[in-house]
Amino acid sequence: MSEASEALLRVTNIETFYGPIQAIRGVTLQVDPGQIVTVLGANGAGKTTILRTICGVMTPERGHVMFDGRDIGGISPDRVVRMGLCHVPEGREVFPFLTVQENLVMGAYTRHDRDGVHRDMEMCFGYFPVLRERAGQRAGLLSGGEQQMLAISRALMAKPKLLLLDEPSLGLSPLLTQQIFGIIRRINAEQGVAILLVEQNAHIALKTADYGYVLEVGRVVMEDACIHLMEKDDIKEFYLGHKETGVRGRRRWKRKKLWR
Ligand SMILES: Nc1ncnc2c1ncn2[C@@H]1O[C@H](COP(=O)(O)OP(=O)(O)OP(=O)(O)O)[C@@H](O)[C@H]1O
Ligand SMILES: [Mg+2]
Structure with missing residues (x-):
């Protein structure tokens, strides 16, 4: 991703803890205006914690979250919403x-x-x-x-200018998942809303997003444009094992540490 581009969201070296447990270990990522970016990772990799840190529900011990040109560290989630950053949490919470x-x-x-x-x-x-x-x-x-x-x-x-979506396909049938992702793409294209997408279904996430980060145990271990990520052997083997759900690849991923 180009450093020179005017990022809508720029997360720099965040470290986030649950009490003594460090969940995020120095993550840097960015989302440009109108872009769809995905974060992939096994269960417990820290995907949800990244979104919670960005929207201000959790405070990072170190690092910065810049949104729309402003450091939003310490700003209440309520004010963050007013600035145009909205979080759709895991499990929906209507x-x-x-x-x-x-x-x-x-x-x-x-x-x-x-x-x-x-x-x-x-x-x-x-x-x-x-x-x-x-x-x-x-x-x-x-x-x-x-x-x-x-x-x-x-x-x-x-x-919103940026939507944070945490596992929108969770618990949905493949057909409904396809429908919802069709609408997510339309919302992005028609409303110009940028999207940071955390998703268990790597196949659909990589097809939907422009750029992707792969997270392992709280660290980014790989990042690239999704069209390139899809072609990488490690991604194919560990994430795209099963075309519809990505589940087989994901289970195998959990047993092996990569890119160390
Ligand atoms: N409330 C909590 N208290 C203590 N540890 C937590 C808490 N929530 C998450 N963790 C730990 O933080 C790490 C990251 O969790 P997180 O929920 O961000 O992962 P995730 O990538 O979203 O996983 P999943 O794919 O299962 O949703 C994990 O090791 C998890 O056990
Ligand atoms: Mg999660």
């Missing part, structure tokens, strides 16, 4: 007792432009028509796929 529509309105809590909010709700219903049908239903009653659609839509309601 408000189960609120309706679909109320969840979407909650996503727009930082905004005061009622017309714009209404327009963006229509935009979300355009991307995910099932949400319009379920607008008055409690979010907790939606299927897993519908909750994922709602979680992405709720983040879109804040008008």
